Amino acid sequence: MSARRTVTILGATGSVGRSTLDLLEREPGRFEVLALTAHSDVAGLADAARRVGAKRAVVAREDRLAELRSALQGSGIEAAAGEPAVLEAAASGAEWTMAAIVGTAGLRPTMAALRGGGTVALANKEALVSAGGIMMDLARAAGATLLPVDSEHNAIFQCLAGNRAAEVRRIILTASGGPFRSLGLDAMRSATPAQAIAHPNWSMGAKISVDSATLMNKGLELIEAFHLFPLPLDAFEVVIHPQSVVHSLVEYRDGSVLAQLGAPDMRVPIAYALAWPERMETPCERLDLARIGRLDFEAPDSERFPALRLAREALEAGGARPAILNAANEAAVAAFLGGGIGFLDIASIVAETLRCCDRPAAQTVEDVLEIDRAARGEAARIMQKYSR
Numbered sequence: 001m002s003a004r005r006t007v008t009i010l011g012a013t014g015s016v017g018r019s020t021l022d023l024l025e026r027e028p029g030r031f032e033v034l035a036l037t038a039h040s041d042v043a044g045l046a047d048a049a050r051r052v053g054a055k056r057a058v059v060a061r062e063d064r065l066a067e068l069r070s071a072l073q074g075s076g077i078e079a080a081a082g083e084p085a086v087l088e089a090a091a092s093g094a095e096w097t098m099a100a101i102v103g104t105a106g107l108r109p110t111m112a113a114l115r116g117g118g119t120v121a122l123a124n125k126e127a128l129v130s131a132g133g134i135m136m137d138l139a140r141a142a143g144a145t146l147l148p149v150d151s152e153h154n155a156i157f158q159c160l161a162g163n164r165a166a167e168v169r170r171i172i173l174t175a176s177g178g179p180f181r182s183l184g185l186d187a188m189r190s191a192t193p194a195q196a197i198a199h200p201n202w203s204m205g206a207k208i209s210v211d212s213a214t215l216m217n218k219g220l221e222l223i224e225a226f227h228l229f230p231l232p233l234d235a236f237e238v239v240i241h242p243q244s245v246v247h248s249l250v251e252y253r254d255g256s257v258l259a260q261l262g263a264p265d266m267r268v269p270i271a272y273a274l275a276w277p278e279r280m281e282t283p284c285e286r287l288d289l290a291r292i293g294r295l296d297f298e299a300p301d302s303e304r305f306p307a308l309r310l311a312r313e314a315l316e317a318g319g320a321r322p323a324i325l326n327a328a329n330e331a332a333v334a335a336f337l338g339g340g341i342g343f344l345d346i347a348s349i350v351a352e353t354l355r356c357c358d359r360p361a362a363q364t365v366e367d368v369l370e371i372d373r374a375a376r377g378e379a380a381r382i383m384q385k386y387s388r
Contacts, residue, residue, distance in 0.1 A: 004032045007274075008092050010109050011100035012036035013044040015205050016123040016149065019266045020098050021048050023274055023282065028052070030280075035089035037101070037109070040064060046071035053077075056092070058085045060105075087112045096274065098149070099124050102207055103330050104372050107131060111365055117142045121273040123149040125217075125224045126330070130323040131368040132227035147273040148228055152221050154269035155247035155260035156229060163252070165230050170251040173221055174241040175300065176201050178213040180343075181242060185304055191343040193336060201244040201264040210333045214346055215300060219311020220329075223322050226315055233315060238308060240298045245287065261287060307347045314354065319361035320371045321354065327375035328353035335383055345386045353379045 007024065011017045017038075024031050033054040038045040040061045046068060049057040056078040059068050065081035072079050080088070090097065090112035097113040098121045099106060106124035111131075113120045115138065122128065128135055139146045148154050152173045160168070179198050180188050197209040204212070211217035218238050225236055244264040251257045262268045265284040274280065302309045307329075314321040332349040335341045341349070357378040362368040 004030060005096050006032045006034050006094045007096050007098070008033070008035045008037075008089060008094035008113070009098045009100065010037050010086070010090055010106065010113070011039075011098070011102065011124075012048050013038040013041040014100055014102060015203060016100040016266060016270065017098065018048075020100070020270050020274070021052060023267055023271055023280070024052055026283070027280065034092045034094045037086050037089050039101075039105075042067045042071055049077050050075055056080060056089060058089045060086050083108070091116055094118060096121065098270075099127070100149075102126070102205060104130055104327065104369070107365060107368065111135065111138060114138050114144045114146070115142050117144050119145040119147060119273075119276075121147045121149045121270070123270075125150060125220045126326050128227055129220050129223045129326045130372060131362065131365060132223065132322070134362065134365060134368065136227055146228070147276060148224075149266075149269050149273050150221060150224070151262075151264075151266065151269045152248045153225055153228055154272055156225065156250060158260045158272065159248070159250040159258040160229070163250075167252050167254075168229075168231060168250055169235065169253045171225060171229060171231060171236050172249040172251065172257075173218060173225060173236065173238045174244070174246050174248055174297075175215060175218040175238055176212065176244045177240045177242055177298075177300075178215065180213050180304075181240065183304075185344070188304065189342060189344050193339070196336070196343060200242075202266070206337055207330070207333055210336060210346070211329070213343070214307045215305040216307035216311065216329050216347070216350075218300075219308045220326065222308070222311055223315045233312075238300055240300055242296055243292060243294075245292060245295060263287060305347075307350065310347065310350055310354065320359040323362065323368055323371045324354055324357050324359065324375040325350060327372040328357075328379040331376045331379040332383065335387075341383060341386045345383075349379055349382050349386060352382045356382065 033052045035056040037058040058080045062082040068079045090109040096119045099110040100123040107127040196213040249259040263285040271282045314325040328350045332346040359371045
């Protein structure tokens, strides 16, 4: 990159946001930070804003504005709060925006960033799951570049470089299998939130870690991949790969299979998106294949992990189904993390919500958010009979 690139990070205090900040701090001369946002972690937000010299810091919780101003006193960094301020930061005109706000809460900010026509690095899979068609249409209309940051989609993007979609036969998403990959149903039934978030390979937030444990994360990524890469649904497959070294594979019609390998560190795909179309140095561990010794693959078990099947069925059904799936899952995961339901109840609640909640396909972001509200309400009603 020749000139300094202006950057905004939406969700700066989450795991992806912190990894992005780490990369920015290693090459401060290459980047100018326009804005950082966080939901409620004022201390983390203020510290990050000071470290990278951000022009503005925004906390979504309006009641935390005074605290943020105090934390930034004397820094010259502008403090703001509330959803309108988050949207304003997203639309700040940054050349490169990291969209890492977790869940459907990230939908409006991501759309605001896309409208600016710059490059949006997408780490919020729920936004694309719930509003994939709307988001992709907006990106095309605005001339925005959407770069995937999830390790799997980033791997696919790298494997597709210089090739045409018409030459592709299959896209294979890899899944670690999570912490319960080898557990039986009885053991999974009594699993605790602490066990579910203890991912064997990746350091992630609580919600995405639970999604990895249920394999819903891979189901959401399947839907996301379908929107990002123009191939029919039957061209997408999922395989369990416990080592998390091969991040995804692309098979071409001549039988060649390209795979992207790397250490399980989110700074690798983030760096690829941050420097694209160039590359940049990272501090990540280098692969030692001799030490790793073996790479294992197996088919996912749909009996123990029905979430993956539910996601594929929602994608096949289309319309509002993916948004309903996502909303019900978010509600159920939150209840599980709060101790209100059991681990296996998550997929059961999602399945029942999909059966009971029927909404027309969304045409606008407001439609998507209304579907989300309706599905969460239905999930909450269903959840009552599962409550502990």
